[in-house]
Amino acid sequence: MDQGKNIKVGIVRDDRYMLHRPGLVHPERPDRLKAIYKMLDKDFASTVTNIQPELATLEQIELVHTPTYVRKVLRTADRDFTNLAPDTPVCSKSYIAALLAVGGCIKGLQAMLSGRCDVCFALVRPPGHHAQRDRGEGFCIFNNLGVTARFSNERYGFSRILIVDWDIHHGNGIQNLFYGEKDVFYVSTHYRGWYPHTGDWGETGTGEGLGYTVNLPLPKNIQDNDLLYLYSQVLGLVMKNYRPELILVAAGFDGHCDDPMGRTHLTEMAYKGLTELMLDLQEAGGNLPVLLALEGGYHLPSLVSSVRTVINVLSGKRSNHRATFPPTELGAELLEKAYQIHRGYHVWTD
Numbered sequence: 453m454d455q456g457k458n459i460k461v462g463i464v465r466d467d468r469y470m471l472h473r474p475g476l477v478h479p480e481r482p483d484r485l486k487a488i489y490k491m492l493d494k495d496f497a498s499t500v501t502n503i504q505p506e507l508a509t510l511e512q513i514e515l516v517h518t519p520t521y522v523r524k525v526l527r528t529a530d531r532d533f534t535n536l537a538p539d540t541p542v543c544s545k546s547y548i549a550a551l552l553a554v555g556g557c558i559k560g561l562q563a564m565l566s567g568r569c570d571v572c573f574a575l576v577r578p579p580g581h582h583a584q585r586d587r588g589e590g591f592c593i594f595n596n597l598g599v600t601a602r603f604s605n606e607r608y609g610f611s612r613i614l615i616v617d618w619d620i621h622h623g624n625g626i627q628n629l630f631y632g633e634k635d636v637f638y639v640s641t642h643y644r645g646w647y648p649h650t651g652d653w654g655e656t657g658t659g660e661g662l663g664y665t666v667n668l669p670l671p672k673n674i675q676d677n678d679l680l681y682l683y684s685q686v687l688g689l690v691m692k693n694y695r696p697e698l699i700l701v702a703a704g705f706d707g708h709c710d711d712p713m714g715r716t717h718l719t720e721m722a723y724k725g726l727t728e729l730m731l732d733l734q735e736a737g738g739n740l741p742v743l744l745a746l747e748g749g750y751h752l753p754s755l756v757s758s759v760r761t762v763i764n765v766l767s768g769k770r771s772n773h774r775a776t777f778p779p780t781e782l783g784a785e786l787l788e789k790a791y792q793i794h795r796g797y798h799v800w801t802d
């Protein structure tokens with residue numbers, strides 16, 4: 453280990469992400485990123501590498517989305533407002549932000565591969581993890597990380613891609629895209645029984661992908677330490693037995709206790725620990741690229757504070773981040789349940 457080596461943190465940001473205006477009362481509003489960017493300018497102006505996103509090409513978007521759906525999104529430019537789904541209204545310029553959200557994640561990946569940064573946080577909107585092949589839903593237009601995963605496979609030949617989804621909602625879009633594949637290993641924690649009502653324990657993949665989807669539905673009383681123990685154990689084994697070449701993180705912060713969508717007991721400490729864990733995994737994998745992309749998070753103060761916590765950990769000295777995640781009763785119970793369900797697939801379990 454390089455003692456004291458600073459990690460070069462890339463941040464994808466662009467004011468054009470504010471062009472997506474889903475309506476005055478919509479929770480996924482431009483103010484989310486405005487508040488985060490303001491914090492970045494104040495706290496991290498000289499310590500991070502800003503990465504300018506580019507619009508994703510239609511060819512890239514169509515790696516996972518149907519041409520019919522892509523055309524439908526592009527046609528929303530003709531009208532002031534269109535409902536892509538009842539909860540996913542868009543304005544005439546939303547398609548620009550949506551293309552830029554995917555393009556920002558791709559640019560972030562490329563910035564790591566070219567050595568401009570060691571780790572990257574794409575602070576983009578709209579979010580992506582609910583977006584399906586042929587439709588938008590859950591505030592998501594295009595599946596930002598889904599396209600990035602497929603692109604990394606087709607363009608750079610990554611064949612073992614780990615997607616970690618710590619948003620409080622199940623990333624049904626990502627799961628569905630890769631449910632029958634083993635090139636992408638999807639791990640999600642989310643509240644049990646909440647929107648989008650998928651992600652139960654038994655959803656483990658199909659065909660070749662059987663065992664490559666790990667759903668960890670969380671009970672209401674989950675605490676920071678339970679979550680961290682569960683993640684550290686599962687991902688430790690995934691690192692050892694799946695050996696990912698790339699880690700993508702669907703980084704939603706609506707699990708924070710102050711967030712109106714989550715109403716959990718989780719705090720910034722959970723995101724601190726999760727980020728430390730991602731750095732541990734990065735190192736364990738021989739400095740593999742780790743790209744985080746913003747998903748949910750709707751309570752501005754806790755969103756800003758959680759993102760600040762993540763970037764603080766990312767930009768800390770490498771030798772200081774070693775974290776420990778002691779077992780908890782609930783964490784051990786959830787781990788055992790996951791193990792029982794997945795043991796027979798011999799994919800990530802010992």
Ligand SMILES: [Zn+2]
Nearest residue numbers: 619621706748
């Ligand atoms: Zn969410």
